[in-house]
Amino acid sequence: MREAVQQEPAYVIHRRPWRETALLVELFTLNHGRMSLVARGGNSAKSALKAQLQPFQPLLVDWTGRSDLKTLVQVEVRSAPRLGQTRALYSGLYINELLQRILPAADPHPTVFANYIECLRALAEMAPKGDVEPTLRKFERAFTTSLGYGFAWDQATDTGRPVEAGYRYGYDPLQGIVSAQCVGVRLQQLQGESLLALAADDLSDDAARKTAKRVMRVLVDFLLQGKPLHSRNLFSHSVSSSGRTP
Template structure:
């Protein structure tokens, strides 16, 4: 009988979300490199003298130590663990302005798409690379599109972008195509965001290569159509439930205008 691998003593993690558990404690949703998304109780983290108060913040790369789980589900997997320690390892700090909204948007995507305790080390590294880029005005949008593509791909929700869904024939570089969330790349049959075959082929090649820089470059070359195209795919796979961060951003924009 196979035994479940023991979690490492310490591991890299980011805080995606937290909420009150008691007057002095928090429940954290962590994105860890070795174990994926975890629910963790941080006892005493709200106390004024707690050393955890200054580090249990979104977008800070942490090294965390967890206790053995106190509760197991029917599959024998840990449901909730206790945070024993957390240290900020330096680097990226809290983004500001529009970048802060983008960061919370990405965190919400991870919360909604990733199952618990499903390790995604490649996606973790992509997320860590994305965060400092959110403050860069010139490249932030391309970096976001690259992350959205990588997220859909790692979750098994992105079709092969280099072939036609109906026949599996290679795409024609100069011909426009659209992406159906249900089937894949198809010939346009209604008014919807479209991309040239060459752009889709380059996106698929960058995904297969695994380089974040190459994927970001392909997203930038694909142009403005990438945003509504990916928004449609994400919206479909979310079950058409609106993202809270997106709604907040729209409300703020209305106030400013």
Template sequence: MSQRVVLQPGYILHLKPFRDTSALVELITPEFGRMGLVARGIRSPASKLRSVVQPFSPLLVSWSGRGELPNLIGAESQGKPLFLQADALACGLYMNELLMRLTHRDEAQIELFSIYDESLRQLGELRSSVTASLQLQQTLRQFEIKLLQSLGYGLLLAEEAGKGERIRSEQTYDYQLEIGPVAFADPHQEVFGFKVSGKTLLALAGNSMLESTTDRAIYKEAKHLLRFVLDRYLGDKPLLSRQLLRRKSTTPEICN
């Protein structure tokens, strides 16, 4: 049975050339989640949608058809495109790739869509400054944590696994996947997961998520903790956007 959907809020995650003038479009919407569309003729110079259907632009999208790849039949801007530049652009591509790799098609993503929209807008507001690097990292860590939570892989950050005792800032923990932080009884104890300080776990816990600190050592450890967790679900295939950040970033602490 053919389906027709009109004016659904959405963001383009990826565009891939298809045949002579068409493209395969991956987008995320709140009601239909991540989905694929065929945008026929969109790469033609005469296409009115060519400049509209672009990443990081809030859209209202319409499609029609059956099967896994319906046809894009319309798209219009829902506000101004978000202007991402330099490191913010690379971070936006990183977020898109995470969504492409970790979400399934045709599953409603109302909460995740809202998280993505908010994160993109934060990136779009960033301008070069002394604090821009920290703000970028705050946005990425918040997005990663909320993404994992929305997919059912939420992190235990405020209390010790199995005990319910509050994390202590002076304590060191072994963060074990699908278990959580386990306090080290012995500094020479074998590490089964990722070694992380209580200060970092507490900085990531709650709603502030790093906003209460400017300690760059905490930011670096938080980045590696989230990378350790995400890699478990991403598998062995490397993220292209992560490689791009390493090559192009003007702020080494974002990617090292």
């Protein structure tokens, strides 16, 4: 049966030339998750689609098709704030790459879609020298939780005991936070004070931000299963003199 979808809220997370004049576009959509569409003629000089199918641009799209690869029929561009700053732009490319490389195809995640919109809004409104990391950590946590990898920052799963200040803990993607005695975990030496702050969604302290970044880096790398993230290279080579990357 041929599927026809109309007026589906969507964002472009990746695109590339396809065959002679087409574009192969990956969309993150509200009701259908990550979808691959062919925009016929989209890469030709006279087509308006190349300008319309831009990252971070909210769209309403129509498509049709029987296979996993659908055909784009129509695009309606919606208004949205722009990611004008370099760090905001590269942060947006990072979250797009997470969706492209980790999110299963045709698997709806409406909560992640809402978090994505909020993340783009926060990045667009960021001050010129603002810190992108709290915004990225918030999105990473919502994204990984939606995929079934959420955990309690204030609970050691191996002992069942609450995290305490003054103690150190570990983290493993398959177990969550564990006690320091738990062997074979991927990440160790996490301060209890930082974990308690993160449990309260408090990223105001630098130590807590660093802990969140270390934990989410391990989890994201686990979900990537060895796939590289090109957006990290953008950060390390072009953006931050402090050497910070997502």
